[in-house]
Amino acid sequence: xxxxEPALLSxxxxxxxxxxxxxxxxxxxxxxxxxxxxxxxxxxxxQKILYVHPPLAxxxxxxxxxxxxxxALYLWRGREAWDQLAVAGAEVGVVFCTLMMVTGPIWAKxxxxxxxxxxxxxxxxxxxxxxxxSYLLLRGFTEGAARTARFAAIYGxxxxxxxxxxxxxxxxxxxxxxxxxxxxxxxxxxGMGWPFLLGNITLFAAFVYCVLLRWEVEMRRAxxxxxxxxxxxxxx
Amino acid sequence: xxxxxxxxxxxxxxxxxxxxxxxxxxxxxxxxxx
Numbered sequence: 636x637x638x639x640e641p642a643l644l645s646x647x648x649x650x651x652x653x654x655x656x657x658x659x660x661x662x663x664x665x666x667x668x669x670x671x672x673x674x675x676x677x678x679x680x681x682q683k684i685l686y687v688h689p690p691l692a693x694x695x696x697x698x699x700x701x702x703x704x705x706x707a708l709y710l711w712r713g714r715e716a717w718d719q720l721a722v723a724g725a726e727v728g729v730v731f732c733t734l735m736m737v738t739g740p741i742w743a744k745x746x747x748x749x750x751x752x753x754x755x756x757x758x759x760x761x762x763x764x765x766x767x768x769s770y771l772l773l774r775g776f777t778e779g780a781a782r783t784a785r786f787a788a789i790y791g792x793x794x795x796x797x798x799x800x801x802x803x804x805x806x807x808x809x810x811x812x813x814x815x816x817x818x819x820x821x822x823x824x825x826g827m828g829w830p831f832l833l834g835n836i837t838l839f840a841a842f843v844y845c846v847l848l849r850w851e852v853e854m855r856r857a858x859x860x861x862x863x864x865x866x867x868x869x870x871x
Numbered sequence: 872x873x874x875x876x877x878x879x880x881x882x883x884x885x886x887x888x889x890x891x892x893x894x895x896x897x898x899x900x901x902x903x904x905x
Binding site: 669679680681683684687688691730733734737738741742744745841844845848849851852855856858859 | 872874875877878879881882885886889890893894896897900901903904
């Protein structure tokens with residue numbers, strides 16, 4: 636284990652606490668903002684899914700980018716903590732991606748009349764989910780060998796190539812996509828900007844809290860495994 | 872209305888359960904790590 640690992644572990648605990656307090660306060664504000672947001676004249680109440688669905692997508696993207704950053708730092712520095720951050724990012728990213736793929740079809744059923752469409756955005760999102768769910772399976776089925784960590788790092792970095800493709804695919808398909816265009820400045824109705832911003836900030840806080848906690852879990856698992864290995868090896 | 876409640880309900884419930892499981896695992900490991 637790297638000599639500064641205990642210091643990083645205590646820093647993770649220190650950082651997590653204020654984020655947790657902020658998350659609780661933000662959740663209350665967020666619930667109030669969603670409840671009091673204006674009702675869309677075309678879609679009705681179902682349009683309020685807007686305040687949760689895109690923020691979940693941004694969380695999923697962030698998680699997978701974190702996996703790539705952690706993987707790249709691990710390849711560069713060889714420090715286990717970066718590999719553990721990559722695992723944390725992938726797991727939290729998959730949780731957010733799953734929720735994005737649950738809230739999206741609920742919204743689709745209410746507005747398009749069907750749960751799913753093999754639209755380019757939806758198809759690529761499903762592919763992205765499979766890529767990182769496979770990453771977690773790979774990590775779950777193999778013991779923490781350095782070779783697996785290196786392979787997972789390269790896999791995690793390559794997987795992020797799907798993110799810009801997924802984001803810009805609607806523009807690439809120019810009007811043939813069923814999924815609405817990406818949000819731009821001014822594309823939200825009056826009074827919808829604040830709930831959307833609060834949704835993004837709250838789910839970002841939830842994302843950070845989950846990553847810090849998951850990273851800590853991964854670091855503690857490695858510490859305990861290392862100690863068990865040392866005990867099994869016995870005195871030299 | 873039902874669709875919106877379902878979307879928010881599933882999101883909130885999943886995140887609460889996920890955080891609960893993470894905290895339980897963290898506490899178990901922290902106790903073993905002492």
